[in-house]
Amino acid sequence: MTQITPQPGIMDIALYVSGESKLPGRGDVLKLSSNENPLGCSDKARAAYAAAAGDLHRYPNTDHAPLRRAIGEVHGLDPDRIICGVGSDEVLQFVVQAFAGVGDEVITTEHGFSMYPILARMVGAVPVTVPENERRIDVDAILAGVTDRTRIVFIANPANPTGTMLTPEEVQRLVDGLPSSVLLVHDGAYTEFASGDGGAGLVDRHPNVIMTRTFSKIHGLGGLRIGWGYGSREIIDVLNRIRQPFNLSNAQMAAAEAAIRDTAFRDHCADLNARMRQRLRNSLIQMGIGCDESFANFVLARFADPAEAEAADAALRGDGILVRRVSGYGLPAALRITVGDEDGVTRVLDPLGRFMSERGRA
Ligand SMILES: *Cc1c(COP(=O)(O)O)cnc(C)c1O
Numbered sequence: 001m002t003q004i005t006p007q008p009g010i011m012d013i014a015l016y017v018s019g020e021s022k023l024p025g026r027g028d029v030l031k032l033s034s035n036e037n038p039l040g041c042s043d044k045a046r047a048a049y050a051a052a053a054g055d056l057h058r059y060p061n062t063d064h065a066p067l068r069r070a071i072g073e074v075h076g077l078d079p080d081r082i083i084c085g086v087g088s089d090e091v092l093q094f095v096v097q098a099f100a101g102v103g104d105e106v107i108t109t110e111h112g113f114s115m116y117p118i119l120a121r122m123v124g125a126v127p128v129t130v131p132e133n134e135r136r137i138d139v140d141a142i143l144a145g146v147t148d149r150t151r152i153v154f155i156a157n158p159a160n161p162t163g164t165m166l167t168p169e170e171v172q173r174l175v176d177g178l179p180s181s182v183l184l185v186h187d188g189a190y191t192e193f194a195s196g197d198g199g200a201g202l203v204d205r206h207p208n209v210i211m212t213r214t215f216s217k218i219h220g221l222g223g224l225r226i227g228w229g230y231g232s233r234e235i236i237d238v239l240n241r242i243r244q245p246f247n248l249s250n251a252q253m254a255a256a257e258a259a260i261r262d263t264a265f266r267d268h269c270a271d272l273n274a275r276m277r278q279r280l281r282n283s284l285i286q287m288g289i290g291c292d293e294s295f296a297n298f299v300l301a302r303f304a305d306p307a308e309a310e311a312a313d314a315a316l317r318g319d320g321i322l323v324r325r326v327s328g329y330g331l332p333a334a335l336r337i338t339v340g341d342e343d344g345v346t347r348v349l350d351p352l353g354r355f356m357s358e359r360g361r362a
Helices: 043-055 065-075 087-099 115-122 139-145 168-177 200-205 233-242 250-261 263-287 306-318 342-358
Strands: 082-085 105-109 126-130 150-156 183-187 209-214 227-230 298-302 334-338
Touching: 043 250, 065 082, 065 250, 082 087, 082 233, 087 115, 087 150, 087 183, 087 209, 087 227, 087 233, 105 115, 105 139, 115 126, 126 139, 139 150, 139 168, 150 168, 168 183, 168 200, 183 200, 200 209, 227 233, 250 263, 263 298, 263 342, 306 334, 306 342
Parallel strands: 105 126, 105 150, 150 183, 183 209
Antiparallel strands: 082 227, 209 227, 298 334
């Protein structure tokens, strides 16, 4: 056994911690810990998934052509430059496998998504974490972190767990400042809750940018695991060479195609989220809880200190509500709260209001 050693970096990986989903002894848990869609998924996606049950013995197609065509039509993109994966996590994994190796550097930011350093270590690369500025990605800090070993820069925009977003001008300045040998990954998991094209225009102007998107957030299909990426022909060709031919099942592709074509449901979800996000943020601020403007489907609630955040979390749990502790993201005094529907927002605000007034802070 001692002769069997894993590749460099792998044993440095700390296991990913996902949002909790259960509270012992409670049946009425409100889960606001994983940025899931409070409305679930499109009925059309659910019907397409059910219909796929008749074909379980059939191998799926390997090129995802119908799904890529649907994505291309809805977003006005060239389907030949789209790749689909088992969640956008798989597309991100293709990127590190294809473009980084042992000893290379991969830049992530202070409060960046925790999958990025995990993926870098998976291939023996070194994750280099650069500071943010008041929970916003700092373009200059990223550019200062670039060395001749840098291969990839990861940003989520809007970012998780801060919810903040760079302006198009800031992202442009980042790309303009990067060497053309460095690949910028523009992770648009929350694009539909913000404005803009998720980085598609940037991809069209710069061959060293790839955009990733997901069906897990606004489309409410996190349980089904589907994501996609959009890049130059050359980059997509490279990624396709390491993609397993049958990475997506018939059911995944059928549900995803129905979901992406249901733009009415998507727009309804975005509209509800925008209204509830504003209500949640305004109420938190009124209670004396810090909260930056969010461009995603969650807000980051900032308490006085880590102890207060922990106590607030305990108060919420007492009411059967799960939110996300984000100490692992360098934010020990904060809780990330997914924006729920009208009832969900009411249900999370009630105990927080009581908690803050009991502490004499509201
Ligand atoms: C949720 C999320 C994703 C999406 O992951 P999937 O693998 O597509 O479910 C990607 N990036 C960020 C920053 C996220 O928060």
